[in-house]
Amino acid sequence: MTHEPYDTLAATYAVGALDGQERADFERHLADGCDVCEAILRESAEALAALARSGPPMVPPPAVKEELMRRLAATTPARRGAARPRPLVWAVGTAAAVIAAAAFIGTYVAARYEAQLGVMARESAALRAKVEREMAVLREQTDVYANAADLLRDPQTQIVTLRGLGPSPEATGRVVWHPVKGGYVFVANLPAAPPGMAYEIWTIGDGAPRPAGLFQVDPSKRGAHRIDPVEGGKPVKVFAVTLETSTGVPTPQGPMVLASAK
Ligand SMILES: [Zn+2]
CATH class of the missing domain: 2.60.40 (Immunoglobulin-like)
Known part of the structure; x- marks a missing residue:
């Protein structure tokens, strides 16, 4: 299974804001084993822990971190063999946590897209440089032939x-x-x-x-x-x-x- 459609879902899942069919699909994807999603969940746990440390006191930091760690622990063995991941219930208890989570998802997704845009910009710059080099070579060759043709008239x-x-x-x-x-x-x-x-x-x-x-x-x-x-x-x-x-x-x-x- 490809990771592609799960990119954004992983960040949403990390803060417990994913439910219904999307959540079921994503958990199946995780159970199949996806290094990218696991890395996102791990990063999210760390980022959320940092957010919790620096954020408003209404966000319950230990709960957030523990829950994320528990999810990671629950999903990781599933890919090594028998046990299916147990469905986890995690309600985001307070409005503050929901707001913090939304802000986190926004920042996280934006950062990922910015990173991707950065990669695309670098790639297109490299491509442009390559085309320019090839064009310069062609121009030089065209000049050589044009000038040689001029010489032949002499x-x-x-x-x-x-x-x-x-x-x-x-x-x-x-x-x-x-x-x-x-x-x-x-x-x-x-x-x-x-x-x-x-x-x-x-x-x-x-x-x-x-x-x-x-x-x-x-x-x-x-x-x-x-x-x-x-x-x-x-x-x-x-x-x-x-x-x-x-x-x-x-x-x-x-x-x-x-x-x-x-
Ligand atoms: Zn994935």
């Missing part, structure tokens, strides 16, 4: 083919490259970089390989990334991709996974 733009090497021979890539504006690399069939690692792209001219950006691939093993132009528009002879630590390195250290034909 007659100076070249397309360079990259071939998979070493650890990922099936990987392929294309670099859309403009000598002044820089370009974009598009890769496919490249496995995701291991945790803490990233792919780093290099432009190689006459001097040492120059780091030109870090990228990751998506679950479909594709990736796209901007390549910064080389200062002074110096020619690039080779484009290469290596696997490096995710913060990048100034000179290539890891295995080369893609390179353009020389």
